[in-house]
Amino acid sequence: MELRGLETFRAIVEAGGVVRAASRLHRAQSSVTARIRQLEASLGIQLFERDGRSLRLTAAGDVLLQYADRLLGLAEEARTAVRLDSVCGRLRLGAMESVAASRLPGPLAEFHGRYPEVVVELQTAPSRALIARLQAGGLDAAIVGDEVDDARFTSVPLYQEELILVAAAGCPLPHHPKRLNGNTLLVFQGQGCAYRRRFEQWLQTLRVVPSRVLEFGSYHAILAAAAAGVGASLIPRSVLDIYAQQDAVSWAKVPPRVAKLRTLLLMPSTTHSPALTRLVELLRADAAARTAATENRV
DSSP: OHHHHHHHHHHHHHHHHHHHHHHHHHHOOOHHHHHHHHHHHHTTTTOEETTTTTTEOHHHHHHHHHHHHHHHHHHHHHHHHHHHTOOEEEEEEOOOOHHHHHSSSSHHHHHHHTTTEEEEEEEEHHHHHHHHHTTSSSSSSSEOOOOOOOTTTTHHHHEEEOOOOOOEOSSSSSGGGGGTTTSSEEEESSOOOOHHHHHHHHEEEEEEEEOOOESSSHHHHHHHHHTTTOOEEEEHHHHHHTOGGGGGGEEEOOOOOHHHHEEEEEETOOOOOOOHHHHHHHHHHHHHHHHHHHHHHO
């Protein structure tokens, strides 16, 4: 089993077929097909099965994909580690959608300017999904809102988020959270969101039972729904700060035990990637600058 075969295998999965994978790899379609057949022959298994005009992973192929990500990641890390004079390669960074929208544009732009030879692949998902991807080897680092008690990972505290309660402009709900009883909650989709869990746990202590819970795929969509009077939501203040129609919503602070949540950057303890080290340095500097600015504002 060769790395080139694993690279071809992963390219087919990511591209959704041999033709698009060949275009991405700048190789002939016949070469890609031959490489996969060689990989299947060396393993003695079938990796794909045809579903109409598309390819679908077999159960064995799905297992191999997880190992391929880890093996190729280690190979890239090894290449980078021996090139001590340059910061290059691929960096797979995961982040919560709120952090990606409100915190990362500046630091990532600066990082790209300093280290143009590093390709940063940004993935967004709720905290629990990001942690699962990191544990499976699908990410090099992830910014999450959950602690992880696992010696395999190192955590770096970053941003101190302040969660606030928002609803439509003029709506009294943010200032009287117990009135959320029988009303609509606006939350991020799935159960893996740290902010959603904080919101739901707080309402349980208040003995508030909503009439319904609506899920959204982005915080801007949540804010739009709040502005339209659909319901109320608990969101990071940093997200509201970049919202273009702030006049359309009202907001209020919540108790500190609910409001304060530190985001963390998680990464494998054994990582020796110069690119990741430089990114962590930039993120920590950005977080420190934002903290100082917030303290001065208060």
